[in-house]
Amino acid sequence: xxxxxxxxxxSLVAQNNxxxxxxxxxxxxxxxxxxxxxxxxxxxxxxxxxxxxxxxQIGGLAQASNNASDAINLAQTAxxxxxxxxxxxxxxxxxxxxxxxxxxxxxxxxxxxxxxxxRLQEITRIANQTSFNGTNVLNGxxxxxxxxxxxxxxxxxxxxxxxxxxxxxxxxxxxxSSGNISSAFGYTITGSNLSIAGTSVTGTFSSVSGLANAIxxxxxxxxxxxxxxxxxxxxxxxxxxxxxxxxxxxxxxxxGLSTGSNVLTSGASETSTNAASETSSLTLTGTAxxxxxxAITGTFSSVQSLVDxxxxxxxxxxxxxxxxxxxxxLFSNSTMEVGAVSGGVLSGSSLTTGAIAVxxxxxxxxxxxxxxxxxxxxxxxxxxxxxxNLASDLGAVQNRFQSTIATLSAQSTNLQSSQSSIQDANFxxxxxxxxxxxxxxxxxxxxxxxxxxxxxQVLKLLG
Numbered sequence: 001x002x003x004x005x006x007x008x009x010x011s012l013v014a015q016n017n018x019x020x021x022x023x024x025x026x027x028x029x030x031x032x033x034x035x036x037x038x039x040x041x042x043x044x045x046x047x048x049x050x051x052x053x054x055x056x057q058i059g060g061l062a063q064a065s066n067n068a069s070d071a072i073n074l075a076q077t078a079x080x081x082x083x084x085x086x087x088x089x090x091x092x093x094x095x096x097x098x099x100x101x102x103x104x105x106x107x108x109x110x111x112x113x114x115x116x117x118x119r120l121q122e123i124t125r126i127a128n129q130t131s132f133n134g135t136n137v138l139n140g141x142x143x144x145x146x147x148x149x150x151x152x153x154x155x156x157x158x159x160x161x162x163x164x165x166x167x168x169x170x171x172x173x174x175x176x177s178s179g180n181i182s183s184a185f186g187y188t189i190t191g192s193n194l195s196i197a198g199t200s201v202t203g204t205f206s207s208v209s210g211l212a213n214a215i216x217x218x219x220x221x222x223x224x225x226x227x228x229x230x231x232x233x234x235x236x237x238x239x240x241x242x243x244x245x246x247x248x249x250x251x252x253x254x255x256g257l258s259t260g261s262n263v264l265t266s267g268a269s270e271t272s273t274n275a276a277s278e279t280s281s282l283t284l285t286g287t288a289x290x291x292x293x294x295a296i297t298g299t300f301s302s303v304q305s306l307v308d309x310x311x312x313x314x315x316x317x318x319x320x321x322x323x324x325x326x327x328x329x330l331f332s333n334s335t336m337e338v339g340a341v342s343g344g345v346l347s348g349s350s351l352t353t354g355a356i357a358v359x360x361x362x363x364x365x366x367x368x369x370x371x372x373x374x375x376x377x378x379x380x381x382x383x384x385x386x387x388x389n390l391a392s393d394l395g396a397v398q399n400r401f402q403s404t405i406a407t408l409s410a411q412s413t414n415l416q417s418s419q420s421s422i423q424d425a426n427f428x429x430x431x432x433x434x435x436x437x438x439x440x441x442x443x444x445x446x447x448x449x450x451x452x453x454x455x456x457q458v459l460k461l462l463g
Contacts, residue, residue, distance in 0.1 A: 010451035054419035060151025061412040068401045071147040074132040075394045081130040082391045088119045096376040099367035120167040127166040140164030171362035171379035174336040179350035182326040187278040193251035235272040239264040290339035323370035331378030
């Protein structure tokens with residue numbers, strides 16, 4: 001090997017190796033101090049880009065989880081208020097059922113109605129004042145809210161809050177009334193169409209015994225004439241007095257009674273052969289009356305018996321006897337189909353036929369009459385159905401958001417695991433690299449010192 005002084009190759013080699021050792025030492029020191037093996041794009045360009053994208057997704061997932069938690073809080077706020085709405089509706093229904101009882105007077109119902117109106121106002125107040133972060137959630141003004149539950153655009157869940165629960169927004173029902181149909185259940189006598197011993201007998205009778213009882217009641221205990229039903233089911237009039245009794249009127253003739261001033265002499269009896277046929281019950285056959293496509297058939301002795309049959313058919317319809325006890329009302333919380341055969345016993349009533357749509361609300365509901373109390377019961381049932389459906393939807397969406405939070409947590413964990421494998425420093429490896437670099441640096445410095453001393457050997461040759 002030649003000795004030269006202008007170019008010290010050994011020194012240059014030692015310097016290069018020392019620079020490499022110092023660079024490795026600096027890299028190991030940086031990674032150990034930051035905990036990251038990728039501290040800049042220069043460390044690993046592809047890894048840096050992937051890790052940055054992961055970090056973006058992780059941040060988005062964390063915020064999405066917070067969004068889902070906010071959505072749960074909103075749903076819980078609305079649900080708690082709905083519980084109070086439900087309590088008020090149930091109280092109103094109890095009051096309406098109470099007012100529908102025949103033992104209460106008009107003034108009693110007025111007193112009951114006072115509380116009903118207060119509770120209706122409370123329902124509206126709850127609906128108008130329940131809000132979350134300034135958004136009213138129970139009066140329908142919120143509409144459909146979209147909750148961002150993912151890190152990327154379009155990852156959302158919609159919650160429909162367009163159903164308000166103000167008293168003016170719930171309780172829509174379909175309803176119709178038959179009006180007075182008492183004549184369909186028997187024979188109706190009005191005015192002076194049946195006069196016995198100078199007393200007019202009036203009423204609607206569905207049985208011979210009912211007619212006999214009415215005659216005895218209306219003639220009074222002081223009358224010498226009594227009415228009874230014989231073994232053949234025929235009406236019999238008996239005069240137990242001393243003089244003749246006058247029987248007159250068109251109904252007397254229709255019932256098969258003899259008329260005149262002396263038809264019932266002292267101790268005589270008069271038997272009607274036609275009263276049984278005139279005082280028959282209402283018989284419905286075929287499609288004389290249909291409710292929601294089902295024919296109501298049978299023989300009915302009273303409006304109540306007809307109402308009981310309608311209710312027993314499970315037609316999603318509630319029927320009730322009206323306050324005058326001479327007709328029936330029909331209520332439904334969905335469109336109701338009613339049919340009555342033209343020319344039938346019910347076709348001439350005020351019964352609305354065809355498709356009857358739901359209308360109205362609880363806002364103007366009251367319990368001032370039996371009919372309005374029954375209508376309010378039906379309206380509250382419809383309102384409770386709406387409120388319970390909304391509460392169920394809110395409960396279901398809360399469960400959905402809980403599931404979303406769990407999914408987001410799992411996604412975030414997996415992304416962080418992937419990011420860690422790319423970006424985080426392996427301390428066992430980096431400490432080994434640090435020790436190696438430190439040894440190499442020290443060795444490099446020592447070797448460089450020796451290499452720099454080699455030109456000094458030339459001086460020995462010059463001596």
